[in-house]
Amino acid sequence: MVLKIRTYGDPVLRERCREVEKIDGRIKKLVSDMLETLKNVGGIGLSANQVGESKRLFVVDMSRLTLEEIPLVVINPRIIEKKGKQTSEEGCLSVPGIWADVTRPQKLKIKGIDLNEKEIEVEGQGILAKVFSHEMDHLDGLFFVDRLRSIDKRLLSKKLKLIANKKS
Numbered sequence: 001m002v003l004k005i006r007t008y009g010d011p012v013l014r015e016r017c018r019e020v021e022k023i024d025g026r027i028k029k030l031v032s033d034m035l036e037t038l039k040n041v042g043g044i045g046l047s048a049n050q051v052g053e054s055k056r057l058f059v060v061d062m063s064r065l066t067l068e069e070i071p072l073v074v075i076n077p078r079i080i081e082k083k084g085k086q087t088s089e090e091g092c093l094s095v096p097g098i099w100a101d102v103t104r105p106q107k108l109k110i111k112g113i114d115l116n117e118k119e120i121e122v123e124g125q126g127i128l129a130k131v132f133s134h135e136m137d138h139l140d141g142l143f144f145v146d147r148l149r150s151i152d153k154r155l156l157s158k159k160l161k162l163i164a165n166k167k168s
């Protein structure tokens with residue numbers, strides 16, 4: 001099922017998401033719906049609160065980055081290693097129409113569990129590190145625009161207000 005993507009201004013996106021305590025049928029259904037939604041909109045990564053569920057999990061469509069067809073699902077992720085810096089243009093499904101340069105780690109290692117409750121460790125470099133960092137921010141209630149210098153954020157404030165006030 002394709003889910004509705006919440007946008008800037010929706011309070012669920014400002015909450016710190018809660019840990020997933022049990023991987024039950026509801027979580028499995030949520031993950032499968034999130035993957036379907038991601039494919040539908042053609043995005044690379046999606047966090048649970050972007051579809052209205054305040055839970056610490058995100059999915060990445062790896063086929064957009066590598067030849068790997070297997071989607072990546074990380075539940076209760078935490079960063080265990082961070083290295084270097086990269087700056088590149090970024091956007092977000094929850095902040096439509098806005099793109100800006102964001103500085104992120106060049107390399108990021110995260111640990112979490114998969115849908116089988118197995119512990120996983122994944123390392124991202126380049127674009128993947130950027131995606132991990134972006135999705136981790138979502139789980140903490142942050143948007144990429146929060147990482148901009150205040151002057152740049154001020155320039156975008158009108159556009160952000162328009163997104164927040166748009167009733168969908």
Ligand code: NI
Nearest residue numbers: 091092093094
């Ligand atoms: Ni995003």
